[in-house]
Amino acid sequence: MEDFKFIALMGDKSANFTISTSSENLRAFADYLIGKAREELASRQAEEAIEKENAETFLSRKETCEYLGVCEATLWKWAKPDRRYLMPVRVGSKVRYRKSDLDRIKFGNNPTVQ
DSSP states (O other): OOTHHHHHTTOOOTTTOOOOOOOHHHHHHHHHHHHHHHHHHHHHHHHHHHHHHHHHOOOOOOHHHHHHHHOOHHHHHHHSTTTTSSSSSEEEEEEEEEEEHHHHHHSSSSOOOO
16 A cells, blocks of 8 residues: 555664654554465464465375275285285385375276286
């Protein structure tokens, strides 16, 4: 809002001034600040939601078996070098499976199992 350009002057340490304003202008200024804060908060929340949505989720062997309705032997067969249907990811010493890969298998767009 152009009426509040004096805010930039407040950051200047050499500036020394006194402000006189009406209660209506003070209220308008407060409303302006609150509106800006709300816009920034909504923007941050939207960005966080997008980041959270795009973040990769990893499941353990047990969770993967339950999610796909298969046994651990099937996971092992799918990961064999000659098949490479569902490749596990090592996170430290743990074996995990990408949720995006599991969804690909569960809901389609999956290559043919050999």
